[in-house]
Amino acid sequence: MAVTAAVEKWVDEVARLCRPDRVIWHGGSEEEFERLVDAMLRDATLHRLNPSTYPNCYLHRSHPQDVARTEHLTYVCTPRREDAGPTNNWMAPAEARDRVGAIVKGSMRGRTMYVIPYLMGPVGSPYSRVGIMVSDSAYVTASMHIMTRAGRVALEHLRTPEDFVAGLHSLADLSPERRFILHFPLERLIWSVGTGYGGNAILAKKCHALRIASWQARQEGWMAEHMLILGLEDPSGEVTYLAAAMPSASGKTNLAMVQSALPGYRVWTVGDDIAWMNVDDQGQLRAINPERGSFGVAPGTNVKTNPSALEMIRRNTLFTNVALTPDGEPWWEGMSDAPPAALLDWQGRPWQPEAGPAAHPNSRFTAYLRQCPTISPHWEDPKGVPISGIIFGARRSREVPLVFEAFDWQHGVYMGASMGTETTAAATGKVGVVRRDPMAMLPFCGYNMGDYFAHWLEMGKRLAAPPKIFRVNWFRRGADGQLLWPGYGENVRVLKWMVERIKGKARAVETPVGLIPSPDGLDLTGPELAGPEASRSAVAEALSYDREGWLQELEEQRALFEQFGERLPAAIWEEHTRTRQGLAR
Numbered sequence: 001m002a003v004t005a006a007v008e009k010w011v012d013e014v015a016r017l018c019r020p021d022r023v024i025w026h027g028g029s030e031e032e033f034e035r036l037v038d039a040m041l042r043d044a045t046l047h048r049l050n051p052s053t054y055p056n057c058y059l060h061r062s063h064p065q066d067v068a069r070t071e072h073l074t075y076v077c078t079p080r081r082e083d084a085g086p087t088n089n090w091m092a093p094a095e096a097r098d099r100v101g102a103i104v105k106g107s108m109r110g111r112t113m114y115v116i117p118y119l120m121g122p123v124g125s126p127y128s129r130v131g132i133m134v135s136d137s138a139y140v141t142a143s144m145h146i147m148t149r150a151g152r153v154a155l156e157h158l159r160t161p162e163d164f165v166a167g168l169h170s171l172a173d174l175s176p177e178r179r180f181i182l183h184f185p186l187e188r189l190i191w192s193v194g195t196g197y198g199g200n201a202i203l204a205k206k207c208h209a210l211r212i213a214s215w216q217a218r219q220e221g222w223m224a225e226h227m228l229i230l231g232l233e234d235p236s237g238e239v240t241y242l243a244a245a246m247p248s249a250s251g252k253t254n255l256a257m258v259q260s261a262l263p264g265y266r267v268w269t270v271g272d273d274i275a276w277m278n279v280d281d282q283g284q285l286r287a288i289n290p291e292r293g294s295f296g297v298a299p300g301t302n303v304k305t306n307p308s309a310l311e312m313i314r315r316n317t318l319f320t321n322v323a324l325t326p327d328g329e330p331w332w333e334g335m336s337d338a339p340p341a342a343l344l345d346w347q348g349r350p351w352q353p354e355a356g357p358a359a360h361p362n363s364r365f366t367a368y369l370r371q372c373p374t375i376s377p378h379w380e381d382p383k384g385v386p387i388s389g390i391i392f393g394a395r396r397s398r399e400v401p402l403v404f405e406a407f408d409w410q411h412g413v414y415m416g417a418s419m420g421t422e423t424t425a426a427a428t429g430k431v432g433v434v435r436r437d438p439m440a441m442l443p444f445c446g447y448n449m450g451d452y453f454a455h456w457l458e459m460g461k462r463l464a465a466p467p468k469i470f471r472v473n474w475f476r477r478g479a480d481g482q483l484l485w486p487g488y489g490e491n492v493r494v495l496k497w498m499v500e501r502i503k504g505k506a507r508a509v510e511t512p513v514g515l516i517p518s519p520d521g522l523d524l525t526g527p528e529l530a531g532p533e534a535s536r537s538a539v540a541e542a543l544s545y546d547r548e549g550w551l552q553e554l555e556e557q558r559a560l561f562e563q564f565g566e567r568l569p570a571a572i573w574e575e576h577t578r579t580r581q582g583l584a585r
């Protein structure tokens, strides 16, 4: 591998600090991946799944106290606290290096340090970026191999010898008391210690592609977002690309690869978690998916919710913290109606239903996106795909309509910035409470979110025709607690409405919160939705907004916005006030 002096220097420095017994460079070949897997099978880090039904698939069980992202242990280390902003934990860079340096010092003794050069984005794309990560975990290295274009190819994309994000990862002693995920955006550096869990440890993903990249994107005039990217093909064969931000474990992977319930329409997958978006020389927003794999939430994945994912994960896949059947197959809640007999739970113990779920609620699959049956022929296009619409989606049992459209870009930015969502198991902490999660980036924005909203507003000015912005909520429930909208394949009906709005065709009703489909706006053709009176009225209820609830919502938004003080753009307050005045009329 042609390693530049700058890369070599950094790797040497880290090796001197962490003191591994040996250093292995990951060149990215399948043989190297297999060697990693063999070593992990030998030391029981991995267990082979049934080779006839799940060839080249493996189960990993993580430390039981290391099963989700730990946001309270995640820091942005900028010289000035206000640059990290009120929504990030902050530590001064010198203090961070001292405190965490003491933990990583000598932490790799007796271990191998893997060096993983990786490319984020398609080969040959001007928008792709390079990272160099070191890790003392073979599991993390294998995950990086699936999730990124790792090895030699990355080094070939270095634009200058120093042009890489550096990431140091050490399991250290896996103690939650000595766990830190630190970001030094000015130095383009990440340190993650005491954890081996995906989002904390696969540094290319949240740490690089979102936290550090969002900082770089602001400086350089592009966007790094927590968004899926999909193309909706209509019956004439025309494909319209949309990007959608949704909080963790709220259906991005399902929507990105949805199989349409609407005849004549199909969805093509470009990405399921992260979008990097640039403005091209025509003023068009173009998106690439920086990743090559999917790190998806397993529970709830089944033939109805995501048949594409089920096909994607039938080979060459790592499973983490799922349950195991006696036939050596993975299982999780929601995979089948009844659990198979004699399961081992996610910790490898005979499953006792009264002891909780068999699979951990945040159990995952790590799989190659190219194995997804809906993968777009353009998913690795170096130019990216043109984005015509942006969707913000949240989990809300009440108040928020199934779909509505912003009046314009500024209103859309406010819609994203003000979003609240019910929390999930993707991060440690209480599940099901509403918290503000602007643009689904609360845990991932590497700088002051007041500046982030300003950056969004600026980007709109640079676009020849800014994409239309929509909000969706698949999770609205009726008074009986039942979901009002069937979701999954039926969501394509909502995507169709958006595309028709983009093309100036579908109708909408103006309300103080945005433009909502007119009663005949959504295509509900087919017996299931249009036929039964009950389902028609459920859809009508799903499309309504609740005035009282919204007024309360505005108060919660105010509490979020006030935290940013002067750094909150006036345009956001303007839209907040306009909504309140509209509701008062």
Ligand code: OXD
Binding pocket: 069, 198, 199, 247, 248, 249, 273, 295, 426, 427
């Ligand atoms: C993820 C997450 O893993 O958002 O993608 O937590």
Ligand code: MN
Binding pocket: 226, 247, 248, 249, 273
């Ligand atoms: Mn995510």
